[in-house]
Amino acid sequence: xxxxxxxxxxxxxxxxxxxxxxxxxxxxxxxxxxxxxxxxxxxxxxxxxxxxxxxxxxxxxxxxxxxxxxxxxxxxxxxxxxxxxxxxxxxxxxxxxxxxxxxxxxxxxxxxxxxxxxxxxxxxxxxxxxxxxxxxxxxxxxxxxxxxxxxxxxxxxxxxxxxxxxxxxxxxxxxxxxxxxxxxxxxxxxxxxxxxxxxxxxxxxxxxxxxxxxxxxxxxxxxxxxxxxxxxxxxxxxxxxxxxxxxxxxxxxxxxxxxxxxxxxxxxxxxxxxxxxxxxxxxxxxxxxxxxxxxxxxxxxxxxxxxxxxxxxxxxxxxxxxxxxxxxxxxxxxxxxxxxxxxxxxxxxxxxxxxxxxxxxxxxxxxxxxxxxxxxxxxxxxxxxxxxxxxxxxxxxxxxxxxxxxxxxxxxxxxxxxxxxxxxxxxxxxxxxxxxxxxxxxxxxxxxxxxxxxxxxxxxxxxxxxxxxxxxxxxxxxxxxxxxxxxxxxxxxxxxxxxxxxxxxxxxxxxxxx
Amino acid sequence: xxxxxxxxxxxxxxxxxxxxxxxxxxxxxxxxxxxxxxxxxxxxxxxxxxxxxxxxxxxxxxxxxxxxxxxxxxxxxxxxxxxxxxxxxxxxxxxxxxxxxxxxxxxxxxxxxxxxxxxxxxxxxxxxxxxxxxxxxxxxxxxxxxxxxxxxxxxxxxxxxxxxxxxxxxxxxxxxxxxxxxxxxxxxxxxxxxxxxxxxxxxxxxxxxxxxxxxxxxxxxxxxxxxxxxxxxxxxxxxxxxxxxxxxxxxxxxxxxxxxxxxxxxxxxxxxxxxxxxxxxxxxxxxxxxxxxxxxxxxxxxxxxxxxx
Numbered sequence: 001x002x003x004x005x006x007x008x009x010x011x012x013x014x015x016x017x018x019x020x021x022x023x024x025x026x027x028x029x030x031x032x033x034x035x036x037x038x039x040x041x042x043x044x045x046x047x048x049x050x051x052x053x054x055x056x057x058x059x060x061x062x063x064x065x066x067x068x069x070x071x072x073x074x075x076x077x078x079x080x081x082x083x084x085x086x087x088x089x090x091x092x093x094x095x096x097x098x099x100x101x102x103x104x105x106x107x108x109x110x111x112x113x114x115x116x117x118x119x120x121x122x123x124x125x126x127x128x129x130x131x132x133x134x135x136x137x138x139x140x141x142x143x144x145x146x147x148x149x150x151x152x153x154x155x156x157x158x159x160x161x162x163x164x165x166x167x168x169x170x171x172x173x174x175x176x177x178x179x180x181x182x183x184x185x186x187x188x189x190x191x192x193x194x195x196x197x198x199x200x201x202x203x204x205x206x207x208x209x210x211x212x213x214x215x216x217x218x219x220x221x222x223x224x225x226x227x228x229x230x231x232x233x234x235x236x237x238x239x240x241x242x243x244x245x246x247x248x249x250x251x252x253x254x255x256x257x258x259x260x261x262x263x264x265x266x267x268x269x270x271x272x273x274x275x276x277x278x279x280x281x282x283x284x285x286x287x288x289x290x291x292x293x294x295x296x297x298x299x300x301x302x303x304x305x306x307x308x309x310x311x312x313x314x315x316x317x318x319x320x321x322x323x324x325x326x327x328x329x330x331x332x333x334x335x336x337x338x339x340x341x342x343x344x345x346x347x348x349x350x351x352x353x354x355x356x357x358x359x360x361x362x363x364x365x366x367x368x369x370x371x372x373x374x375x376x377x378x379x380x381x382x383x384x385x386x387x388x389x390x391x392x393x394x395x396x397x398x399x400x401x402x403x404x405x406x407x408x409x410x411x412x413x414x415x416x417x418x419x420x421x422x423x424x425x426x427x428x429x430x431x432x433x434x435x436x437x438x439x440x441x442x443x444x445x446x447x448x449x450x451x452x453x454x455x456x457x458x459x460x461x462x463x464x465x466x467x468x469x470x471x472x473x474x475x476x477x478x479x480x481x482x483x484x485x486x487x488x489x490x491x492x493x494x495x496x497x498x499x500x501x502x503x504x505x506x507x508x509x510x511x512x513x514x
Numbered sequence: 515x516x517x518x519x520x521x522x523x524x525x526x527x528x529x530x531x532x533x534x535x536x537x538x539x540x541x542x543x544x545x546x547x548x549x550x551x552x553x554x555x556x557x558x559x560x561x562x563x564x565x566x567x568x569x570x571x572x573x574x575x576x577x578x579x580x581x582x583x584x585x586x587x588x589x590x591x592x593x594x595x596x597x598x599x600x601x602x603x604x605x606x607x608x609x610x611x612x613x614x615x616x617x618x619x620x621x622x623x624x625x626x627x628x629x630x631x632x633x634x635x636x637x638x639x640x641x642x643x644x645x646x647x648x649x650x651x652x653x654x655x656x657x658x659x660x661x662x663x664x665x666x667x668x669x670x671x672x673x674x675x676x677x678x679x680x681x682x683x684x685x686x687x688x689x690x691x692x693x694x695x696x697x698x699x700x701x702x703x704x705x706x707x708x709x710x711x712x713x714x715x716x717x718x719x720x721x722x723x724x725x726x727x728x729x730x731x732x733x734x735x736x737x738x739x740x741x742x743x744x745x746x747x748x749x750x751x752x753x754x755x756x757x758x759x760x761x762x763x764x765x766x767x768x769x770x771x772x773x774x775x776x777x778x779x780x781x782x783x784x785x786x787x788x789x790x791x792x793x794x795x796x797x798x799x800x801x802x803x804x805x806x807x808x809x810x811x812x813x814x815x816x817x818x819x820x821x822x823x
Contacts, residue, residue, distance in 0.1 A: 036569050039563055039568075039569045040568070040569060040752055041752070042751035042752050042753070044564075045560055045563050045564045108749075110630040110747075112630075143662055147662070222630075222749070222750075224628075224750045224751065224753045225749055225750065225751060226566040226749065226750060226751020226752065226783060227563070227564050227565065227566050227751060227782075228566070228749055228751075229751075249629075249714065251714060251716075251717075252628070252714040252715075252716060252753065253714070253715065253716035253753065253756055254750075254751070254752075254753035254756075255752070255753070257751070258751070
């Protein structure tokens with residue numbers, strides 16, 4: 001449904017054949033698309049407008065590096081700016097206060113306050129070894145206190161016994177006292193929510209805050225919230241005073257623009273994100289991941305990180321060199337298949353890429369799964385060294401032997417060889433790389449026209465602290481290869497690739513559909 | 515429930531007062547001051563975006579308002595009326611009541627949606643409405659995941675005198691639906707409302723569970739479910755579009771109910787959904803009370819969105 005922003009920007013800006021600095025007109029054209037992407041991602045309008053002004057200031061006059069397209073350049077700038085707005089580094093829950101440290105949770109009904117309270121209690125007690133007490137101040141919703149008690153048992157954290165007829169302020173006072181007497185490190189207060197932002201709720205929350213004097217006041221908010229997120233965050237911040245935000249339902253497929261809106265209007269950090277129904281599904285907030293999502297880029301950052309961890313850089317460099325010379329043999333293919341399996345197999349890779357759902361069905365149709373990868377590796381392993389280097393040797397009798405050795409059929413061997421041929425052909429074509437229909441693929445494989453020289457990379461690194469690759473689909477062809485060419489340079493590139501008719505031929509194991 | 519109540523009109527504008535006051539006030543502000551020029555149209559577009567109408571629909575409506583009126587001095591009320599008319603044009607085709615087709619007995623309604631959208635409450639309200647219309651209603655507590663959901667539905671059942679088919683928490687939702695359909699058939703119920711557990715539309719496992727529920731229902735009656743109602747939370751932004759798309763794909767949604775319009779939300783996303791999917795909108799939820807489910811009125815909704823009183 002959504003084309004990724006980088007695709008759109010590439011579309012707009014790549015028509016510019018001239019190079020050099022980004023002009024005001026270029027940036028204006030790009031800014032319109034950025035604005036749209038942000039609004040579609042539920043970032044509040046006022047925040048979008050302020051963001052666009054900053055973006056323009058920052059982008060006009062920036063020198064475009066030879067190996068990167070202007071579109072990629074702008075995406076990188078947008079991404080950085082987003083991260084800056086979201087808060088460059090993660091800010092954990094602050095427990096640096098005399099015990100018991102009081103943490104108060106506020107938010108609308110249905111935002112996930114009670115669940116988040118229990119998740120936080122689990123995290124503090126298990127990971128940080130604190131003695132935690134939870135108390136529900138929700139005297140309105142009938143089952144709220146029981147719900148917290150049930151969750152308390154589940155996560156093995158004490159809850160304050162319920163005393164009927166007490167006001168929220170009284171319960172909070174009792175909780176703090178019990179916290180002191182019981183030697184608790186942390187007291188978590190779960191306040192009552194309302195369906196709407198109403199006066200009564202604000203007064204109640206403000207009063208609890210005055211009396212219990214919490215060290216942290218966390219706003220729990222649904223990541224799927226629309227434009228209203230700004231009002232929500234602003235009201236709570238003005239009326240109650242916040243120290244941070246917890247974003248829930250980040251496991252949904254919402255873009256999470258609410259995060260940016262709330263952070264921008266309150267200036268308060270997003271401290272934690274809820275990522276599932278299970279009690280341990282509470283994670284530290286990572287600005288770059290949310291930035292990628294808002295822009296519709298999937299979780300490319302994680303993908304790149306994973307690639308960096310698992311790919312043997314030297315081996316990859318060797319493969320890339322061989323590819324360039326058109327000497328891509330079956331050993332190289334095996335290395336790539338191995339690499340894919342190490343990164344969590346097809347499923348694992350797919351999970352990290354945007355536009356996945358569509359592709360998953362395609363792959364299911366083409367009968368592709370991790371077993372296919374394993375079998376293909378098995379086939380190559382059943383060949384002699386000579387055969388791997390020179391697949392042309394493989395005639396009927398050799399194929400029969402390999403099929404028997406690897407527990408496969410001759411057809412599967414033929415399929416693998418066909419895939420190898422088409423890949424090798426393509427690489428030869430790209431080795432002479434010109435910009436053209438194949439240029440995208442060249443980028444994807446870290447070869448061809450888009451392949452930057454070492455000098456380009458150095459220049460790029462100077463200009464862009466923090467490096468180019470993370471979260472830049474389409475860019476990795478330009479950004480990654482020096483580090484890990486071949487497979488890894490290719491994989492992230494898929495993020496920016498359209499996958500309409502078929503699976504990209506460069507992805508080993510995906511071969512051609514029958 | 516025959517007692518006089520505030521007119522639908524009052525309730526709707528009351529419920530949408532945030533949208534209307536925010537939007538209406540701003541519209542009046544911006545137009546009374548000057549002529550209807552490009553900048554004004556752009557601001558109008560921004561106001562619509564702020565009400566969650568989405569970029570495309572906002573641009574389309576703003577352009578329609580400007581059509582033929584460029585550089586004319588227009589009063590705030592006139593702009594509101596034009597705005598309401600344009601929004602109304604999009605919404606009118608989707609204003610369709612939830613019709614109970616008597617040829618199916620029981621008429622099976624499956625209620626789906628993401629967590630916390632208000633499915634169970636909507637079922638309660640809907641069951642009360644149908645009971646008032648003299649239908650024999652039966653409920654199925656198909657949300658076997660959330661403990662409180664089964665109890666909640668039983669309370670509703672007790673309140674309106676409808677039988678509730680339930681099993682213990684954690685049992686298989688599809689077989690519960692099967693059982694409920696057989697029970698409803700055996701007891702001659704007119705309408706069977708089946709609750710389901712909330713699920714985010716991108717959780718493949720949970721979505722295929724929903725697919726299974728629908729499949730299993732067809733074993734009792736090949737034409738079931740006769741209606742699949744998607745419940746949407748008005749506070750959700752553009753993600754509601756993806757919710758509609760995914761639930762339609764898996765469960766074959768036939769109509770929508772939007773809840774929590776009494777909240778801070780504006781419900782403008784409903785206009786975007788109408789423009790894109792043309793799915794009937796049956797009801798809107800305006801509160802927690804049993805009567806707070808109103809038949810969707812496109813004209814009234816459009817006026818409320820435009821801040822016209």
